[in-house]
Amino acid sequence: MTSRRILYAVLVAAAVLFQILFRFYLSTFILVFILVLPVLSLLLALPGLAGNRLEIRPDSPSVVRGEQAQFRICLHTPSPFPLIRPRVRLRWTNQLTGEEGQALLAASPTKEVPLTIPADHCGRLVCRAERAWSCDLLGLFPLPVGRGEEGAVLVLPPALELDDAQELTGGQNDGVVLRPRPGGGPGEDYDLREYRAGDPLRSVHWKLSSKLDELVVRETLEPQQAAIVVTYDHFGSPEVLDRTFAQLCALSRWLLDRDRPHHIQWAAPLTGVIEDRPVDGERALLACLELSFSTPAPQEGRSILDGALLLPAGSGKVRHLHVTPEGVEGGGR
Structure with missing residues (x-):
């Protein structure tokens, strides 16, 4: 565009010089x-701008770390008038690690323009149009093009096998505990306690009550698996975060394969506010990772181990598993 403006300035200077040297109607014309001419060029280019919109679409919502994230740049132009030399300046950012880059591409209303971004680290890779424009017929004026919405891809860690994972949910019956059954009822397991107002008479242990000279009731117990809380620290270098999330995803999927829903928690590295997300399936895990990957992780921050956990509602016994880059720690509380 700069070269065209220089060329047009030279052309105007030549026309002025011609007018000075030759004072005829032709030189004036x-x-x-x-x-x-620039005004005519601009007026002819304006109809092509009506309703145009840029779209950034990822080929896949997620990729595995080490692969390539593919985006498609589409230019939608409902107007029958063509756009002149459309251009777009793209910027992409890994919201987790802060890594970023940019590219200048020539957009096209007739075909999709591919953009390949290396997915070197885990995170949420966001690609957006920083600026989009076309030109008038002479290429002297930039004309804005609708930038549309950003596109995003989750960069997930590769699959990882856990070592000695069975011990993580150890304890009696693989983390099963006995808790009072609401409403009572028949059952093989029960506990003895003092009578409380409202207890049904059928639950009274009459023989033992006569011996102790006070009412004692049988409280029916039922098995209930201990709630599992998985934590990690949301700070560190990109390489450390890669290893941490690999361990986290491996542990979460291992628990889901054994029908063990759980909670994933981490502390905001600057404020220490705890984020808690229940995970009961693959979709919930991806939603949790999307939230985590959208939060910037500094080199240093507050550890979730510095404060108290958010205990799941209605939970009794809780097993706390803390994920580190080297593996998983804990298994009890």
Whole structure:
């Protein structure tokens, strides 16, 4: 565009010089035509801008770390008038690690333009149009093009096998505990306690009550698996975060394969506010990762181990598993 403006300035200077040296109607006509030409060029280009919109679409919502994230740049132009030399300046950012880059591409209303971004680290890779424009017929004026919405891809860690994972949910019956059954009822397991107002008479242990000279009731117990809380620290270098999330995903999927829903928690590295997300399936895990990957992780921050956990509602016994880059720690509380 700069070269075209210089060329047009030279053309205007030549027309002015021609008008000075040759004072005829032809020289005047040429000068006026050259001066009016940019306005005509701009007016002819304006109809092509009506309703145009840029779209950034990822080929896949997620990729595995080490692969390539593919985006498609589409230019939608409902107007029958063509856009002149459309361009777009793209910027992409890994919201987790802060890594970023940019590219300048020539957009096209007739075909999709591919953009390949290396997915070197885990995170949420967001690609957006920083600026999009076309030109008038002479290429002298930039004309704005609708930038549309950003596109995003989750960069997930590769599959990882856990070592000695069975011990993580150890304890009696693989983390099963006995808790009072609401409403009572028949059952093989029960506990003895003092009578409380409202207890049904059928639950009274009459024989033992006569011996102790006070009412004792049988409280029916039922098995209930201990709630599992998985935590990690949301700070560190990109390499450390890669290893941490690999361990986290491996542990979460291992628990889901054994029908063990759980909670994933981490502390905001600057404020220490705890984020808690229940995970009961693959979709919930991806939603949790999307939230985590959208939060910037500094090199240093507050550890979730520095404060108290958010205990799941209605939970009794809780097993706390803390994920580190080297593996999983804990298994009890």
